[in-house]
Amino acid sequence: MVDRDASRRDVSRMDQTSSPVSHKPAPARPTLERWLTGPRFPGLPNRGPEHAAPLLSFEFFPPRTEALEAQLWACIRRLETVAPRFVSVTYGAGGSTQARTHATVARIVRETRLTPAAHLTCVGATRDEVDEVARTYWQVGVRHVVALRGDVPGGGSYVPHPGGYAYASDLVAGLRRVADFEISVAAYPDVHPAAASATADLDNLKRKLDAGATRAITNFFFDTSTYLRFLDRALAAGITASIVPGIMPVTNFVQMRKFAATNGIEVPDWLGHLFDGLEEDAETRKLVAAVVAAEQVRLLQANGVDEFHFYTLNRADLTYAIAHILGVRPVA
């Protein structure tokens, strides 16, 4: 016979002597009771080859060194096989960063079958200078621009350049005058940190689309319901263009959390808990990252989302694996 009082005594002793995180007392209800009375989840629907694969796009950043350049190109070559609808290259402030963006975009045009989208910002340049960059892109065959306001290098509050485009909506209107670009713009399910309110931010998104943008790509987010609610609010505000979810497979949780904090992106406690204790274990972090991102995209897919933009961080493996889970296969 089980001495129930003894086991209770053991539990109370454990409570006093051990860490509350690693040695929690056993749950009060027996497992069978929890199975029978707890919530039931039907599971995510599975999609076979008869379903159309979703449309993907991938984001890269221009590399700073030769080693990083080699890494980027290995990434581009691997992801090229799944025929994304476009790949985008970010744009920084400062001449050398911008030259690297141009060089990367031009090489994508010359050497791959990919459709590049060049990011372009309003920061630190006059309208004429920005227009000239856009014209140069058009001349080398770039037909898609991701139009952004940009941020002040090193942080600080944004002040428009005198004679420059003040906000992304102004840039979109300017690009429309330069050439017949396809234009994507940024959207923020967690609300842009400088926005006066969520409604003002949504009004701004609408302004960008009304100025001539084709679609919005969201900043990354982790709570799927935040994104879905954002779609509801966008629709209620009269936005009908695609709002493509930006997916960030997180391998470096600490770094991501810092970025998220300055960008007003909510990082749920459960995500921190998943990466807890893995600070020195990159291999396991990668496996966890794949599971988290795969779960996120599958949940979005189950909710009818069939376009995804991946922040690749110039690494192909996770993005490729998650694309595969979404049903995307290499194209001959």
Ligand SMILES: Cc1cc2nc3c(=O)[nH]c(=O)nc-3n(C[C@H](O)[C@H](O)[C@H](O)COP(=O)(O)OP(=O)(O)OC[C@H]3O[C@@H](n4cnc5c(N)ncnc54)[C@H](O)[C@@H]3O)c2cc1C
């Ligand atoms: C998909 C994606 C790609 C990105 N790529 C890059 C990149 O390559 N390079 C880079 O530097 N950054 C990039 N960013 C970051 C982006 O530049 C920053 O988030 C920036 O702070 C805002 O850019 P935006 O285009 O959304 O700006 P905007 O749409 O202009 O909005 C910026 C803020 O100003 C407010 N606002 C807009 N118009 C007005 C107005 N008339 N009066 C007052 N307030 C106004 C908006 O509500 C918002 O809070 C990217 C972001 C995303 C989501």
